[in-house]
Amino acid sequence: MARLDDKRKVLKNTARGSDAEISRAISAVRIFVVAATVAFVGGGFLFVHHHFKQSNPVLRSYGDLILVGPPPWLNEELKEKIGYAATADGEDLRLDEDAAVTIQNHLRKHLVWLADPKVRVNPDSIEISGRWRKPLAQIEVNNTLFYLDAESVVLDYVEVPELPIIQIAGVRLSGLPTIGEALASPDIAAAMAILHRMDKMDRLVTPDAPLLLHIKSINIANFRGRLSKSDPHITMKSVGGTDIVWGAELDAWSEQLEASDEEKLAKLYAYYRQSRCLDDGVRFINLREPRDRIPRPVEPLPRAANPLP
Known part of the structure; x- marks a missing residue:
């Protein structure tokens, strides 16, 4: 998995950076989960249970949010809206077992562009997927x-x-x-x-x-x-x-x-x-x-x- 940088980047589609201390096995599992999620959008999502860090790191920037399978027309302004909605307009969220439910509720309440949002919490990031509403x-x-x-x-x-x-x-x-x-x-x-x-x-x-x-x-x-x-x-x-x-x-x-x-x-x-x-x-x-x-x-x-x- 990639370590979040300190530059508070706006939502990104794929994890960046590298961390030599994280094992290759866990990285392979995460890649598999993301691929499976993209393949089964609309037909169910695969969740993998992780051991959360005891410190429960706080989600402080939109760079900690990862979109799974976003449409090509999703621009930076929409990504920023997703970030605001997911964090309830800037609220800090702890990466614990309750974060997925909390963010999912935020998305359903504040963001209509993403139908049926699904959230998966990782030790240092959160993945968001769902059915994107395309304006016609x-x-x-x-x-x-x-x-x-x-x-x-x-x-x-x-x-x-x-x-x-x-x-x-x-x-x-x-x-x-x-x-x-x-x-x-x-x-x-x-x-x-x-x-x-x-x-x-x-x-x-x-x-x-x-x-x-x-x-x-x-x-x-x-x-x-x-x-x-x-x-x-x-x-x-x-x-x-x-x-x-x-x-x-x-x-x-x-x-x-x-x-x-x-x-x-x-x-x-x-x-x-x-x-x-x-x-x-x-x-x-x-x-x-x-x-x-x-x-x-x-x-x-x-x-x-x-x-x-």
């Missing part, structure tokens, strides 16, 4: 910004430039949402369902160049035709300003005589892969029109056997 969309209510994950759970706003986070326009909420709770608004849920499908498509079809990076916003102002029955219910806008006409919410395409949800996604991603962008001079991209409505060439009439002179 952003809403603004009363001049306050919030994030939403795939389950519409509200996250507090933190700059995450590493991720494509789409603005939801046309939101109708009477008051500020509660951080940590899922929004029950049908229009927001409809927008999130579309973005979630696109996020899956990005991972399957365009993992190296996600299409969502080219989407600026999704507009739900006319959700279910509440402003105009004839206008599209949901639209999107690209980063370059191109309008993308989606139409009805998921699973409602047949009622509106539109292309199926799968066909809309297929057309959008086919266009993107062919053009390599969404802003190549077109005014809008219409996904609503079903393929069978496209006029097909008329078969020529067969020639008469004995044409007239």
Whole structure:
């Protein structure tokens, strides 16, 4: 295991430094435990009991916290939030048998970015793991910004430039949402369902160049035709300003005589892969029109056997 340095570094992902006095066997056990934890996230965690030092060292810096399997988009600001939450805004914690429960309770109470947090206490450090909530969309209510994950759970706003986070326009909420709770608004849920499908498509079809990076916003102002029955219910806008006409919410395409949800996604991603962008001079991209409505060439009439002179 690595010895903590005295520079009070902010959360780090892997233990640094070296300590010749710690046996190789214990180091090997710790490496195995971390690897097993990463492999079984969501399916249970492996805990190894250690003999705690009699002195019960005090956890005094965020450098004593180790994140297991963090996502690549987890930046320093979020790591600092985790440190504050784990230590209850700077409280010193003793590394004893009660520390794991205490920190786990702190994380559940003060940090919504990490669902189902798990904590393991080592003689001189603490490992934190769990299910990370990835923000997909952003809403603004009363001049306050919030994030939403795939389950519409509200996250507090933190700059995450590493991720494509789409603005939801046309939101109708009477008051500020509660951080940590899922929004029950049908229009927001409809927008999130579309973005979630696109996020899956990005991972399957365009993992190296996600299409969502080219989407600026999704507009739900006319959700279910509440402003105009004839206008599209949901639209999107690209980063370059191109309008993308989606139409009805998921699973409602047949009622509106539109292309199926799968066909809309297929057309959008086919266009993107062919053009390599969404802003190549077109005014809008219409996904609503079903393929069978496209006029097909008329078969020529067969020639008469004995044409007239």
